[in-house]
Amino acid sequence: MIKRSFFGLVKPKLHYERIDEAQAEPVSVKASKNIMLSIEHPFESAKNSLLKIGDPVKNGQKIALTEKADDYLLASKSGRISNISPFVGILGKKYTVVTIDIDADSAQTVDDHFKSSSQTPSLEKARDLLSGLPGKPDFTVFFNTDKPVKTIVVMGADNDLLSITRQYFVKNNIISMKTGIDFLRKITGIHNVILIVPQHLAQVAGSSGATVKTVDSEYPSAHPHLIRQHVLSTEASSPDAGVAFFSAEAVSALGAAFNTGKLPLEKLITFISKDGTRRLVSIPIGTPLQDILNEFNENLEEGDQLIVGGPLTGISVYTTDSPVMPDSDTLIVQSKEQVPERSDAPCVNCGDCVRVCPASIQVNLLVRYLEAQQYQEAADQYDLFSCIECGFCSYVCESRIPVFQHIRLAKYTLESMKEAEENNV
Amino acid sequence: MFSTLKLTVSHAPFWHIGSSTSSKSRNILLASLLAVVPGCYQYGQAAVGVVTIAIASAIIWELLINFISRRPISVGDGNAALVGMIFAMMLPATTPWWAVVTGTFFAVVIGKGIFGGIGANPFNPAVLAMTIVMLSWSHLFDFNAALLNYQFDFNAVYPLVLSKAFGAPAVESFAVMDLLKGKQIGGIGSTFGIGLILGGVYLMLRGYIRWEISVSFLAGIFAAALGFNFLNPELYAGPGFHLFTGYTLIGAFFLATEDSSSPVNFIPMLIYGLLGGALTILIRNIGTHIDGVLYAILIINLVNPIVDKIRPKAIGKGV
């Protein structure tokens, strides 16, 4: 963990991880018994869904609860559905978890839906078939008629500290990324594709065929909002301009899919064990995290913390049976002693948060309203919705207030209120 | 089939820089010792007594407030002790115990507690308390009278009284170096300039106080004093004198920098500091009071919320 330097006069800095010149190849980890696909869709509506316990599932098959649903995943292994259950994630988001007992390796059956439709690719097909790929490519932005997309940004820089997942694809899979980028250009008709990479990968990024732009290593400069603001042309920097973001992994997966006619459903994860060792792991989407821990003999004890995502913006899960999601770039094991203490002390107005906030929010004032649950006031007067959710303010907070959690909760509450209102009229 | 291992579930971020309110209080207390220890050496047992009573009573008041308002015990953050210490630093060593205890009551209970505790006080609690006790029992805080029974090997007249009454030539005998070495009478922890400066620099470097405030406060003093001195060198002492007498240094490093009552944005910090410095000199030179630091700080505390509105727009909010 990066601590405050002795001289606190200068603004604290956090740096993104840099992939090693001689980064070892990813370790392939298998799913031992089952995979779990956690679909962002409430369980109640799963009652008369397409899926039944006992149904056979093929490798690459689309797992959706209803015919029209945008939220679906792709089965990374063939097998049989053994359970369908509800799951409530952070901030009360509702999921349905579909558990699939997998077939033996020799008995894997492959869904050929993609192969047949890949001859005539289109944006609709991509939306309906490919957003379950690793890196979770989001094609829905292209269907938003209010904000026509003019620019596609491919993120070869990682989104949080410690992770090297995206860098790996730029460094090692630039050819399949090129195929993926060409494919995106073809189905969208948008030629302005920008590949964002850290400085040290600028050279290899050149062969992607996209315009290469670099970001510095200081967190959170690779954040999409900041990329819009500082890296893209003025035209694309306004919040209303249509920009589609894809991760390097997603683009590479698209490329691999079209090169081979088979959907790649292995997720690449940067795994940080308790002792700080960093490894790359390639693992089928949906595999329980326990399988990764077993592979490396990582023993968790009571009070330890398992974090999916980076140290600043990730989510801590309560069971090692949580599955690998298409966008889980990082997995961190933190021992009990490393879990930072939080407090319910009030803000002392030290201003540290204000000085680090990349969105220039007066967090010291904002937090007072959030703590009093005056969310509307916080949004109207204190720029709640300017927050880009980088987590820096909580990281530096002298009173150790969970500022970031307050912010997420406030935004979520206001958004769901708005949604409820809209649904009522 | 879920495993039964109990993991810690908390919120992002999962790292923390390691700072805390208690370590900040500890460091400021430590830095204050650089001025307080020489003060105690100069004024002896009585000074030690005042400091101890101030800190102890401040902590007790805080406990009492916690108890009455049914809040968790907050003395652990060290802020009460710090307020007590800073209050003591401004007192003459001869202050009677009851005045010290009443003073810390004003600081901790009136200055901080009723506003909701740490972080919610609009004024620096110690400054507020000092102003109240000074107005209530002015004879106790007339440094000349209070320290009459001490024998000093230097001019034992409160320098600011001299300059006020007799103009600049009267204070020519105070060499800057002597002032810095504490060869002047004053509050227990307010006269040993070298200690205050070292402590202040330490706190600025470590980021425990905001350097912008201290530096601009001193700059404000310097510029305003220079201006007055330029206009009438006979009447008004030069910047060197003003920088190292009275509560200037303690004001710049320990009083104006109090977190809750000062701004957090860059430009506002500069305005706040400069204004504080300039007001100090204005009060010293043309006001009726001997020292202007305390009033100046109360005034800048008051304007702090307004000044702190000068800030960059949040992103996504137009230019």
Ligand code: SF4
């Ligand atoms: S998470 Fe905190 S630091 Fe980051 S943008 Fe939001 S308010 Fe600013």
Ligand code: SF4
């Ligand atoms: S860092 Fe924490 S204590 Fe300091 S001003 Fe921000 S919210 Fe308040």
